[in-house]
Amino acid sequence: MHEDFADLVPLFVEEARERLDRLAGLVVRVEAEKDAVIEAKRELHTLKGAGRMMQIAPLAELAHAAEEVVLRSRPGVSVLLARAVDELSGMVESIARGEDPLPDEEFVQALVSACAETPPASDGPGPIDAAAPAAGAAERDLFPAPAEPSGPPRAPAAPHDVRVHAASLDAVAERATQVRIMALAGRQTVSRLHELARLAEEGLREPQPAQVLAVVATMLRRTAAELEAGQSRLVRSAEEQLETMLALQLQPLRAFLRSVSRYARELAASLGKEVEIDLEGEETRLDRRIARELEEALLHLVRNAIDHGLERPEVRARQGKPRSGRLSIRALGDEAKVRLVVEDDGAGIDLEAVRRQAVQSGLVDPASLARMEDQELLRLLFVAGFTTRRQVSEISGRGVGLDIVATAASRVGGQVVLDSDLYGGTTVTLEVPVARRGETILLLRVGQLRIGLPAAVVRRVTRLPQAAVLERDGRMLARVGDLGERLVPFVPLARLYGQAIEGEQMLLEGQTSGHPLALAVDQVQGEEEVLVRPITRRVATDRFLEGVALLASGEPVGVLAPAMLAQSEVLRSLPVRAPVAPIRRVRILLVDDSLVTREMERRLLEDAGFEVLPAGDAQEALSLLSERPFDLVVTDIEMPGMDGFELTLQMRSLEAFAQLPIIVVSTRDRPEDRLRGLKVGADAYLTKQSLDADELVDLVHRLSGR
Numbered sequence: 001m002h003e004d005f006a007d008l009v010p011l012f013v014e015e016a017r018e019r020l021d022r023l024a025g026l027v028v029r030v031e032a033e034k035d036a037v038i039e040a041k042r043e044l045h046t047l048k049g050a051g052r053m054m055q056i057a058p059l060a061e062l063a064h065a066a067e068e069v070v071l072r073s074r075p076g077v078s079v080l081l082a083r084a085v086d087e088l089s090g091m092v093e094s095i096a097r098g099e100d101p102l103p104d105e106e107f108v109q110a111l112v113s114a115c116a117e118t119p120p121a122s123d124g125p126g127p128i129d130a131a132a133p134a135a136g137a138a139e140r141d142l143f144p145a146p147a148e149p150s151g152p153p154r155a156p157a158a159p160h161d162v163r164v165h166a167a168s169l170d171a172v173a174e175r176a177t178q179v180r181i182m183a184l185a186g187r188q189t190v191s192r193l194h195e196l197a198r199l200a201e202e203g204l205r206e207p208q209p210a211q212v213l214a215v216v217a218t219m220l221r222r223t224a225a226e227l228e229a230g231q232s233r234l235v236r237s238a239e240e241q242l243e244t245m246l247a248l249q250l251q252p253l254r255a256f257l258r259s260v261s262r263y264a265r266e267l268a269a270s271l272g273k274e275v276e277i278d279l280e281g282e283e284t285r286l287d288r289r290i291a292r293e294l295e296e297a298l299l300h301l302v303r304n305a306i307d308h309g310l311e312r313p314e315v316r317a318r319q320g321k322p323r324s325g326r327l328s329i330r331a332l333g334d335e336a337k338v339r340l341v342v343e344d345d346g347a348g349i350d351l352e353a354v355r356r357q358a359v360q361s362g363l364v365d366p367a368s369l370a371r372m373e374d375q376e377l378l379r380l381l382f383v384a385g386f387t388t389r390r391q392v393s394e395i396s397g398r399g400v401g402l403d404i405v406a407t408a409a410s411r412v413g414g415q416v417v418l419d420s421d422l423y424g425g426t427t428v429t430l431e432v433p434v435a436r437r438g439e440t441i442l443l444l445r446v447g448q449l450r451i452g453l454p455a456a457v458v459r460r461v462t463r464l465p466q467a468a469v470l471e472r473d474g475r476m477l478a479r480v481g482d483l484g485e486r487l488v489p490f491v492p493l494a495r496l497y498g499q500a501i502e503g504e505q506m507l508l509e510g511q512t513s514g515h516p517l518a519l520a521v522d523q524v525q526g527e528e529e530v531l532v533r534p535i536t537r538r539v540a541t542d543r544f545l546e547g548v549a550l551l552a553s554g555e556p557v558g559v560l561a562p563a564m565l566a567q568s569e570v571l572r573s574l575p576v577r578a579p580v581a582p583i584r585r586v587r588i589l590l591v592d593d594s595l596v597t598r599e600m601e602r603r604l605l606e607d608a609g610f611e612v613l614p615a616g617d618a619q620e621a622l623s624l625l626s627e628r629p630f631d632l633v634v635t636d637i638e639m640p641g642m643d644g645f646e647l648t649l650q651m652r653s654l655e656a657f658a659q660l661p662i663i664v665v666s667t668r669d670r671p672e673d674r675l676r677g678l679k680v681g682a683d684a685y686l687t688k689q690s691l692d693a694d695e696l697v698d699l700v701h702r703l704s705g706r
Contacts, residue, residue: 008255009095012054016092019043020085027082030070040070040081047088053262058103059091065111072115080114083107172248175241182234189227196220201689204667246435249289253331254282256291260298264327267306274313274324275306281331286338287435290412294340294430297408301342301428302327304402309346309426319423321345333434340430349420351377367473378418379515382406382563405430406563410546411532413439413454415512415563438529441549441559442508445523447499452549452559455527457510457517464507464520478507478518490518491565496544512562519565528552532559585611586704587628591621591635591647592665597688601634601665608697618642622650625657631704634696637666637673645680652681661703665691 023043029036044067051060066084069077084107091101196219203212261277268275310316310325317323330341354377358364363380364372381402402418405428409416414432441452468479470487476495480486488509494501505520530549546561588610592598598614605612613630615621617639624630633651637644644664651657662684664677669687677685684699 008054008259011255012050013092013096016047016050016088019047020089020092023081023085027078027085030081031075031078037070041067044070044084056091056095056101058101059088059095062087062091062104062108062111065108065115068115069111076114080111084111172241172244175237175244179234179237179241182230182237185230186227186234189223189230192223196223204689242437246287246437249287249435250285251288251291252282253284253286253291256295256298257282257329257331260302260329263299264302264306264329267303268310268325271307272312273306273310275310276324276326278326278328279330280328281333284331284333284338285434286331286333286432289436290338290432293412294408294432297405297430298340298342300402300404301430302329304428305342305344305346305426309344309348311347336434338432338434340432341427343425343427345425348422348424348426349378349381350422354378354380375515378420379566381418382416402428407546407561410561410563412436413456413532439532439549440527440529441532441557442527443525443551443557444493444508444521445525446493446497446521449497449499450525450555450557451493452530452532452557453508453519454532454559454562457512457562458508459510460508461524462507462509464505466504469520476520478520480507480509488518490520492520494520494522510562512566515566517562517566530559585609586631586700586706587611587613588700589613589615589621589624589630589633591615591618591633591639591644593617593636593639597636604693604696605634605700608693608700610700618644618647621647625651630660631706632661632663632700634663634665634700637664637668637677645676648677648682649680663696663699663703665696 023040026036026040026043030040044063048060048063048067051057051063062084066081066088069080069084087104087107094101196216199212200216203209203216206212257279261279264275264277305327310327311319311321313323316325326345328341328343330339330343332339332341351374355369358377358380359366359369363383382405383403402416406416409430409432412432413436414430417429417431418426419429420426440455442455442458444451444453462480464478470477470479475489476492478488478490480488488507490507492501492505493499494505502522505522506524508517508519508521508524510517528551530551532547532549544560544564545558546564547559548556549559550556586609588605590598590602590605590612592601592614593616595616598616602612602614613624613628615624618635619641621633621635625633635644635647639647642650644666648662648664651660651662662682664682664685665688666673666677666685667688669689674685683703686696686699
């Protein structure tokens with residue numbers, strides 16, 4: 001084993017043990033199950049690759065021989081595989097002790113002879129292409145397969161082991177206990193609120209309820225102040241706990257950068273190219289979860305640099321360049337961000353080839369192409385499946401490329417910037433947060449939809465009246481500024497999601513990956529910190545989404561992908577969904593003479609998604625009923641002038657309102673009051689003392705039929 005790999009031994013041993021455990025479980029199945037054969041071959045193939053990368057020849061040779069036996073699916077393969085697992089396990093334990101494993105040439109020869117005796121099964125699994133660049137489980141293994149005679153090497157992924165100091169664990173445990181204690185203290189506040197609610201209910205029966213209300217209001221203010229102080233302490237402790245946990249997640253990028261560097265050298269050699277690699281920032285620390293998400297992206301960037309970018313030595317010599325190409329892999333960090341830079345001094349990107357391919361693939365039309373600047377052209381390289389490579393090789397040209405890089409960066413809250421100089425090289429920069437924490441999103445309303453957008457990409461929000469919107473050559477433009485001095489191309493989200501555009505909209509402007517972004521929405525409802533989960537299975541309607549988040553209320557919302565929406569020219573060629581008829585919300589007439597009660601019930605009903613129009617007395621309610629249609633009425637009983645009983649009776653006497661659902665919500669809870677309410681025509685009778693929000697919302701849905 002080469003001394004350069006000494007620091008990787010613990011990782012190799014841990015990974016090898018896991019694979020051998022899985023192989024041991026497959027021994028009894030390989031003679032009966034085709035899937036077990038495929039799985040066993042994959043494990044042996046990867047173990048062989050790890051052994052070759054670590055330069056452990058005896059282990060690699062034994063794994064290769066066992067792999068061939070499994071592939072042949074010969075009788076008695078389970079016996080041979082069981083012994084191979086035992087032999088390999090012994091070698092791994094020798095390595096763990098710091099010893100070089102001894103070869104078992106006799107057993108290896110026995111496996112080779114067994115393969116010679118039996119031809120490969122015609123219906124068995126085919127050979128695994130160790131060089132295929134497409135994303136897959138094997139590529140994310142810690143030590144995937146290295147160079148095979150038929151193709152280039154595969155690169156190891158970033159290690160997943162985390163070493164934590166005992167002091168850090170003690171601090172985490174102590175803060176977790178503090179957070180739990182403060183959370184439990186909130187129970188006292190909840191109990192106090194329930195007590196205040198009980199006092200308020202009883203106070204309604206007092207001769208002077210206003211005095212009781214004043215006392216309850218004072219106590220509520222005091223409780224609110226205590227709750228606010230407790231919440232501040234809880235948030236502060238939670239932040240401290242989060243910072244401690246994030247610090248534990250930070251790991252140096254040394255091992256990963258070195259493994260990527262080795263992969264680049266082997267890949268260049270397999271392609272007949274010479275390369276000098278500069279590594280910088282091995283001690284830069286990055287959240288290991290982010291590093292893991294970026295593994296595939298970094299491999300793609302290295303592939304592109306070696307295969308697309310760097311020329312062959314003889315070509316470079318004719319161009320007056322050094323025969324060896326230069327590849328720089330840098331990790332540059334500050335307190336909040338880490339920039340991963342892959343730079344080569346190769347051929348650069350041929351923008352004319354990009355233009356030709358953009359038109360041929362139908363991404364843009366010639367007229368739009370003529371207006372596009374160089375940076376807009378480079379942005380097309382981030383479109384899924386876009387490639388200027390004409391020939392498919394084992395490395396490139398399969399329509400898998402920079403879209404994966406952009407998606408990975410966006411998924412972890414970062415962005416990617418591409419810069420290239422024809423014949424002068426290409427630089428790709430991934431800028432990501434140093435640690436993965438909650439992401440702030442803007443909550444947007446688009447027609448009937450509620451959707452999220454990463455707040456970091458938005459720089460400005462302005463009102464967009466209909467008079468300021470123009471449409472030219474299929475592009476939506478907004479006049480921005482007091483005198484309309486700027487014309488801003490924007491994406492109307494309502495069009496993309498088949499929603500009707502009604503009245504004034506909001507224009508959101510910003511940047512993503514160095515490119516301008518402008519969107520129009522109906523409403524910006526605020527911002528919220530969330531955890532965004534990536535969408536793993538995409539369908540056509542999800543092309544503009546990068547993930548899903550749960551709001552604090554528990555409501556799920558889709559989160560838009562800014563990188564996709566910044567491709568304004570591309571969006572022009574995408575089919576726009578036909579507008580759909582808007583779904584009208586249930587319209588409720590809320591009648592109550594108490595401003596406080598009316599406001600509380602209005603909020604409760606609107607939070608449930610209903611449209612609510614309030615009325616202060618029965619006469620105002622009758623006036624509103626004559627002006628517009630309603631789906632349901634919620635009314636109090638005790639009101640000046642005409643009370644709720646009389647209002648219900650009068651409505652039932654009119655043909656237009658004979659079937660209109662009516663819910664009574666009153667402080668009167670005597671049986672005779674309930675009976676009277678139902679006799680005059682109410683469909684349901686609830687008391688304010690025991691009002692349950694879910695019960696009221698459920699009643700509205702059932703009685704309105706929606």
